[in-house]
Amino acid sequence: MFAYIIPIGIILHQQFNSAMSKAARTKEFIIEKTAPLFNVKGYAGTSLNDITDATGLTKGSIYGNFMNKDEVAIAAFDHNLQCVEDIISQEMSKHKTFQDKLLVYANVYENFLKYPFPVGGCPILNTAIEADDTHPALKERAANAIYGWKNKIIALIQKGIDAKEFRADINAEHTALTMIAMIEGGIMITKLTGKLNYRKVVMQSVERVIRDLS
Amino acid sequence: MFAYIIPIGIILHQQFNSAMSKAARTKEFIIEKTAPLFNVKGYAGTSLNDITDATGLTKGSIYGNFMNKDEVAIAAFDHNLQCVEDIISQEMSKHKTFQDKLLVYANVYENFLKYPFPVGGCPILNTAIEADDTHPALKERAANAIYGWKNKIIALIQKGIDAKEFRADINAEHTALTMIAMIEGGIMITKLTGKLNYRKVVMQSVERVIRDLS
DNA sequence: CAAATAAAATACCAATCGGTATAAAAAGAC
DNA sequence: GTCTTTTTATACCGATTGGTATTTTATTTG
Numbered sequence: 046m047f048a049y050i051i052p053i054g055i056i057l058h059q060q061f062n063s064a065m066s067k068a069a070r071t072k073e074f075i076i077e078k079t080a081p082l083f084n085v086k087g088y089a090g091t092s093l094n095d096i097t098d099a100t101g102l103t104k105g106s107i108y109g110n111f112m113n114k115d116e117v118a119i120a121a122f123d124h125n126l127q128c129v130e131d132i133i134s135q136e137m138s139k140h141k142t143f144q145d146k147l148l149v150y151a152n153v154y155e156n157f158l159k160y161p162f163p164v165g166g167c168p169i170l171n172t173a174i175e176a177d178d179t180h181p182a183l184k185e186r187a188a189n190a191i192y193g194w195k196n197k198i199i200a201l202i203q204k205g206i207d208a209k210e211f212r213a214d215i216n217a218e219h220t221a222l223t224m225i226a227m228i229e230g231g232i233m234i235t236k237l238t239g240k241l242n243y244r245k246v247v248m249q250s251v252e253r254v255i256r257d258l259s
Numbered sequence: 260m261f262a263y264i265i266p267i268g269i270i271l272h273q274q275f276n277s278a279m280s281k282a283a284r285t286k287e288f289i290i291e292k293t294a295p296l297f298n299v300k301g302y303a304g305t306s307l308n309d310i311t312d313a314t315g316l317t318k319g320s321i322y323g324n325f326m327n328k329d330e331v332a333i334a335a336f337d338h339n340l341q342c343v344e345d346i347i348s349q350e351m352s353k354h355k356t357f358q359d360k361l362l363v364y365a366n367v368y369e370n371f372l373k374y375p376f377p378v379g380g381c382p383i384l385n386t387a388i389e390a391d392d393t394h395p396a397l398k399e400r401a402a403n404a405i406y407g408w409k410n411k412i413i414a415l416i417q418k419g420i421d422a423k424e425f426r427a428d429i430n431a432e433h434t435a436l437t438m439i440a441m442i443e444g445g446i447m448i449t450k451l452t453g454k455l456n457y458r459k460v461v462m463q464s465v466e467r468v469i470r471d472l473s
Numbered sequence: 474c475a476a477a478t479a480a481a482a483t484a485c486c487a488a489t490c491g492g493t494a495t496a497a498a499a500a501g502a503c
Numbered sequence: 504g505t506c507t508t509t510t511t512a513t514a515c516c517g518a519t520t521g522g523t524a525t526t527t528t529a530t531t532t533g
Contacts, residue, residue: 071480085392089303093521104522106481114521165392173451174388178299178379188451222448222457223464229447230440237387237402243436250437285510307491318492320511328491 072110075100080121084165087175088118125168126190132160143205147255154228155248170229195221211258227251286324289314294335298379301389302332339382340404346374357419361469368442369462380450384443409435425472441465
């Protein structure tokens with residue numbers, strides 16, 4: 046059996062996964078603990094002290110697993126993004142029609158408190174604004190997330206057209222970009238004002254856009 | 260006549276305005292020079308060194324005119340916001356119908372390079388994301404900007420309804436929130452991807468929303 | 474179990490952070 | 504033009520920044 050000496054105040058944080066090396070497990074642990082940090086405080090706003098505080102580890106340990114702060118931030122972003130994508134895929138798999146699949150976006154974002162959404166909200170939105178003028182690596186990551194999202198929506202609309210679910214004259218790309226803009230804008234408004242209803246209203250508009258496809 | 264000893268490398272930066280005290284002029288100068296800074300690099304990302312570099316002034320001078328960095332940031336935000344609002348009002352005054360007035364939003368944001376838009380893009384969007392979890396004073400400022408914007412759109416729609424320009428069953432608040440979300444989301448997408456066309460597409464959707472009011 | 478290896482903790486680095494007390498200089502009042 | 508007041512520059516503060524070399528401690532291998 047495995048006996049662990051746990052530092053005071055630090056709970057056993059990683060289920061023993063024998064397939065992973067110690068380093069890999071620690072790395073994952075750091076990502077999990079710092080992901081909400083970066084998503085809330087941003088890249089410039091998150092210090093190494095914040096990271097060591099959140100993980101209970103020391104700088105030596107952080108730098109033993111990551112080259113620098115950038116690498117932690119990027120890993121944290123990827124983790125947060127994966128989290129969102131997992132929620133969306135899982136919800137979509139519950140529906141058959143492409144309209145219902147698209148409606149998952151409206152429903153999930155309408156109140157993402159029902160889901161294990163990343164702390165701090167949409168990671169794309171959060172990193173987009175800060176990174177775009179200051180952090181090229183993160184910016185590219187966020188931009189690729191937008192491209193991926195857009196293509197996913199376009200693919201769903203196209204399949205819906207092929208299945209005679211949607212009208213054939215739909216401009217899939219325009220619709221995708223409009224949907225994404227509405228969703229991200231809606232999140233921003235509610236994040237700022239604290240009024241959940243504002244986001245709800247916007248997501249209802251998204252829903253209308255989707256229903257208008259047929 | 261007035262003879263100025265100008266420090267090397269610093270051009271004469273303020274037209275002599277006898278109605279303003281030296282302090283007031285310097286204050287305005289600092290705001291003008293730091294407004295793009297905060298709008299591009301964010302609050303946490305803009306250091307006092309950045310401020311002294313951008314202004315050519317020293318810390319003593321900055322702190323002689325502002326209590327702290329926060330105050331500079333808030334003044335910079337107000338300045339950037341005022342800049343946007345001035346552009347919108349000016350463009351709106353050129354049109355008579357409320358539909359045309361509303362369309363100003365779509366047209367101005369479709370390519371704000373044509374206008375003296377703040378460097379770094381929409382100040383509401385930029386401060387919203389960073390400030391919302393970290394800087395309550397700035398957050399409130401940005402939130403109030405959203406409220407003001409929303410109310411302005413609602414008022415325009417209401418006047419349009421009264422003037423029989425728009426249908427009477429329009430939900431003005433829902434429309435306003437949806438428009439704002441689309442605009443901000445569209446800006447975000449283009450800021451991230453660099454594709455001006457993406458913002459254009461979204462603004463065309465905004466235009467459609469406005470045209471659908473009648 | 475012991476030896477070899479890998480990972481984490483300690484202690485430190487120079488640079489920069491926001492901020493301030495004080496001195497120098499410029500502006501305004503008379 | 505002198506004196507007073509306001510404004511700007513200088514020099515410094517402790518704290519914190521991201522990062523690293525080295526020692527200590529765990530983990531893995533034989």
